[in-house]
Amino acid sequence: MxxxxxxxxxxxxxxxxxxxxxxxxxxxxxxxxxxxxxxxxxxxxxxxxxxxxxxxxxxxxxxxxxxxxxxxxxxxxxxxxxxxxxxxxxxxxxxxxxxxxxxxxxxxxxxxxxxxxxxxxxxxxxxxxxxxxxxxxxxxxxxxxxxxxxxxxxxxxxxxxxxxxxxxxxxxxxxxxxxxxxxxxxxxxxxxxxxxxxxxxxxxxxxxxxxxxxxxxxxxxxxxxxxxxxxxxxxxxxxxxxxxxxxxxxxxxxxxxxxxxxxxxxxxxxLAKAIARDGEGATKLIEVEVAGAVSDEEARKIAKTVVGSPLVKTAVFGNDANWGRIIAAVGYSGATVDPEKVSIKIGHALMVENGEPVPFSEEELITILKANEVKIYVSLGQGEGCGLAWGCDLTYDYVQINASYRS
Structure with missing residues (x-):
């Protein structure tokens, strides 16, 4: 500046x-x-x-x-x-x-x-x-x-x-x-x-x-x-x-x-984050930050794939620290990924390091996932690309709102 x-x-x-x-x-x-x-x-x-x-x-x-x-x-x-x-x-x-x-x-x-x-x-x-x-x-x-x-x-x-x-x-x-x-x-x-x-x-x-x-x-x-x-x-x-x-x-x-x-x-x-936070029936804002991608564009693609995954969204809603859903979304994003270099954190808690599971406290993760904002960090070890995406959890209320939108 x-x-x-x-x-x-x-x-x-x-x-x-x-x-x-x-x-x-x-x-x-x-x-x-x-x-x-x-x-x-x-x-x-x-x-x-x-x-x-x-x-x-x-x-x-x-x-x-x-x-x-x-x-x-x-x-x-x-x-x-x-x-x-x-x-x-x-x-x-x-x-x-x-x-x-x-x-x-x-x-x-x-x-x-x-x-x-x-x-x-x-x-x-x-x-x-x-x-x-x-x-x-x-x-x-x-x-x-x-x-x-x-x-x-x-x-x-x-x-x-x-x-x-x-x-x-x-x-x-x-x-x-x-x-x-x-x-x-x-x-x-x-x-x-x-x-x-x-x-x-x-x-x-x-x-x-x-x-x-x-x-x-x-x-x-x-x-x-x-x-x-x-x-x-x-x-x-x-x-x-x-x-x-x-x-x-x-x-x-x-x-x-x-x-x-x-x-x-x-x-x-x-404005974008306010829209994501106010998703129909949403209770939480989810932020996904990706680093180490081959490009910023690929990092954003992965971040958006993870935050858009229905399984990730429902896991966050249910306070379930299911990192398998996160790494699966990374894998099908279409971006360049080496599974042996992927690391994942939810909040400050490390879940996966260089493709290997890391022991974590379920109680600690439940506390993190109960917050109004949940942050997921993905490191790819592939390059210098980084990106952010925002979304929300998927709840019972979302189904109810959209089942009766015209009525």
């Missing part, structure tokens, strides 16, 4: 904390009671970047937002609904997504090409736009903590908690703030997953540089979490940077680039 300031977390801050952003959220009637319509706005058109689901089936609103990100290169507003994904809805779904875009643009007096659209909820049901038509006019924008909370609540589906984080850093001696909010609880297997992530910043940076940074950071954060292995149709991460902090334009050659990049990465990591 070139600055001693680096970054710091700001408590009680949220998506509207950077200069020039406002938001709103309300219940309009898509869902029975909970908030289901949200709007995020920048005072001025902002540089924009986005990363989207790799599912071949892509929801209508996602297609519209990709047009804004890739064709316009600027975004000033984002309208979001929960309760209906507007996915697999054919030509009517596209028309409805464009109407949502137009409704928000008309309310704000801006060009529709500056408005992104995001939806989350049940797949395959035609939208009832009437509540949205009425609701858009009733949205009351503001930049207070309450407005940010309203927005964060309105984007949730089966989530049990809001997911917000904010950090600041120094760029050219000026404070730059980066905030994020996300939703995601089930069907989480990014590249991408059932998740929406929205990030705002008042940094001055062109869209091309922003896109490169977001794409790289997504691989290290949002694409390193898994709950159940399902990839959704709607997943979107969008960042808007409106430049109102007044710093000189950022690029990798800027002396404070590392400050910006690291701060954006920790915001994304916070």
């Amino acid at each position: 070139n600055s001693l300031f680096e970054f710091r977390k700001l408590s009680s801050k949220n998506i509207v904390s950077p200069k020039g952003f406002s938001a709103a959220g309300m219940h309009c009637g898509i869902k029975h009671k909970k908030k289901d319509l949200a709007l995020l706005v920048s005072e001025v058109p902002a540089s924009v970047a986005g990363v989207f689901t790799t599912n071949a089936v892509q929801a209508a609103p996602l297609k519209i937002t990709k047009e804004v990100v890739y064709n316009t290169g600027k975004m000033q507003a984002l309208i979001v609904n929960s309760g209906n994904a507007n996915a697999c809805t054919g030509k009517q779904g596209i028309a409805d997504a464009y109407e949502m875009q137009a409704l928000a643009a008309k309310k704000l007096g801006i060009d529709p090409s500056l408005v992104g659209v995001a939806s989350t909820g049940v797949i395959g049901q035609i939208m009832n736009l009437e509540p949205i038509r009425k609701g858009v006019g009733q949205l009351q924008l503001g930049n207070t903590l309450e407005h940010g909370i309203d927005f964060a609540q309105a984007i949730l589906t089966t989530d049990t908690v809001m997911k917000n984080t904010t950090y600041s850093t120094l760029i050219d001696g000026k404070e730059v703030v980066i905030s994020g909010t996300a939703k995601g609880s089930g069907m989480i297997e990014p590249n991408m997953a059932t998740m929406l992530g929205f990030i705002t910043t008042d940094a001055n940076i062109e869209s091309a540089e922003l896109q490169k940074a977001l794409s790289e950071i997504t691989d290290l954060t949002f694409n390193s979490i898994t709950v159940d292995g399902d990839t959704s149709t709607n997943d979107t991460v969008v960042i808007m940077a409106n430049g109102l902090a007044g710093n000189n334009p950022l690029s990798p050659s800027h002396p404070d680039w590392d400050n910006f990049y690291s701060t954006l990465q920790i915001v994304a990591e916070d």
Whole structure:
């Protein structure tokens, strides 16, 4: 880092904390009671970047937002609904997504090409736009903590908690703030997953540089979490940077680039871990750290395979120190592995060293596994590659939630 300031977390801050952003959220009637319509706005058109689901089936609103990100290169507003994904809805779904875009643009007096659209909820049901038509006019924008909370609540589906984080850093001696909010609880297997992530910043940076940074950071954060292995149709991460902090334009050659990049990465990591921690029915966050792989990419592949293993996930739920499930997942990950060089720890307890079992205390491991966060360490002895992945345990409640999702 070139600055001693680096970054710091700001408590009680949220998506509207950077200069020039406002938001709103309300219940309009898509869902029975909970908030289901949200709007995020920048005072001025902002540089924009986005990363989207790799599912071949892509929801209508996602297609519209990709047009804004890739064709316009600027975004000033984002309208979001929960309760209906507007996915697999054919030509009517596209028309409805464009109407949502137009409704928000008309309310704000801006060009529709500056408005992104995001939806989350049940797949395959035609939208009832009437509540949205009425609701858009009733949205009351503001930049207070309450407005940010309203927005964060309105984007949730089966989530049990809001997911917000904010950090600041120094760029050219000026404070730059980066905030994020996300939703995601089930069907989480990014590249991408059932998740929406929205990030705002008042940094001055062109869209091309922003896109490169977001794409790289997504691989290290949002694409390193898994709950159940399902990839959704709607997943979107969008960042808007409106430049109102007044710093000189950022690029990798800027002396404070590392400050910006690291701060954006920790915001994304916070949101990714919050999604993994809030997996449907989850009781524990699982973190897998892999070292000694032939490359960072292979290390992340192994880490994600281990954290995504249903047998590993159920063992953690049952407080069972079954390291055999861990080494089995390492072996079928598809990465380069020499079983005689593999070492495994759960928490601080060594289970396997260079492929050989190590005696351990069952009582000690039960205590470690009962914690809210369980860390698994895998060393491969193959090279310098390292990687992280996050997930959660697999519980009875996960089955119950997903068996009745449409009811």
